[in-house]
Amino acid sequence: MALALKVAFVMLLGLWPVDDARAAETPAPRTIPGAIVGAVADDQSSLTIKHDGAVVTIAAGKEFKKRLEGLRPGDRVTVEVTGETPAALKDLAAAETIVASPRFRVVALLGGLAMLLSFALVALRTDVSALLVGKDGRYSNSKVQMAIWFAVLIVTYLAVVGIRAWAGGLTLIGGVNLPQNLLLLSGMSALTFAAAKGITVNTIDHAKSEAKKDALAEKSDPVTAVKEAEVKAKPGAGAEGSSGRGFFTNYVSDDRGDPDIGDFQMIVVTLLAVLVYLAQIFAFLGSMEKLQVVTIPDVDTTVLAAFGIGQAAYLTKKYAGKNGA
Secondary structure (H helix, E strand, C coil): HHHHHHHHHHHCCCCHHHHHHHHHHHCCEEEEEEEEEEEECCCEEEEEEEEEEEEEEECHHHHHHHHHHHHCCEEEEEEEEEEECCCEEEEEEEEEEEEECCCCCCCCCHHHHHHHHHHHHHHCCCHHHHHHHHCCEEECCHHHHHHHHHHHHHHHHHHHHHHHHHHHHHHHCCCECCCCHHHHHHHHHHHHHHHHHHHHHHHHHHHHHHHHHHHHHCCCCCHHHHHHHHHCCCCCCCCCCHHCHHHHHHECCCCCCCCHHHHHHHHHHHHHHHHHHHHHHHHHHHHHEECCCCCCCCCCHHHHHHHHHHHHHHHHHHHHCCCCC
């Protein structure tokens, strides 16, 4: 018992010789600045770098898998390693970063927006807002939210490409990856638009079919009956002043002009997601790694989940009520 207490006391004071020996054997981490990436293993378990005329192979743990997937031969990186044969990767960062002032970031984003609007004007040869209006003259919820996210993605991409080209020339044009959650969110927008369009078309087709059956049973003109049924089945049919209402009013109200919780929820979630993501992008543009391939910021899972709930609520309401998009 006394011996055990003595051993414990000595170890607490840091006087145990075995610990000192082990500490002496543990190599200190060393930093290799400005190394050039030679190759990355297919399974991202290691990478080869060139530094001061020497070629060094570095073993990498699973925690670096995503990081190594974005590296390309020729990238300049700063690595921190431990050990010698082989060295083990402890940290990895780009050797250089592209720094952009707040004013330059704003210019890049506005430039991307101007390019997108200019192309739309040239291609459409009409008011761009026509893309957002449904057949009933109202702004379509599904069209607007899809257009917003499409614009955010394109403007972000153009801004990133523009700043990278300004800093690195033609060698850095392109090489911009989209993360998973952002792709999922964009896919939700497209899916909601397609589903809303399908519900509307199905409603009109069903009304035309029923009108034709009734006309044949009553021995009246089926062509006229089908045309009348199509007009009545279209979103917003019978709504007074629906086409004259403002953008925001149309977007948060149903075809009769009454406030609609489903539409209101959809616009709140969409605007929240857009504002949060634009803030992330603005910070990202201020300091980008100077690599051949970069990945823009991802949407957090909370925003993605809220966006999905908003889309589901909108489609459920639309299917149940057969109201306009």
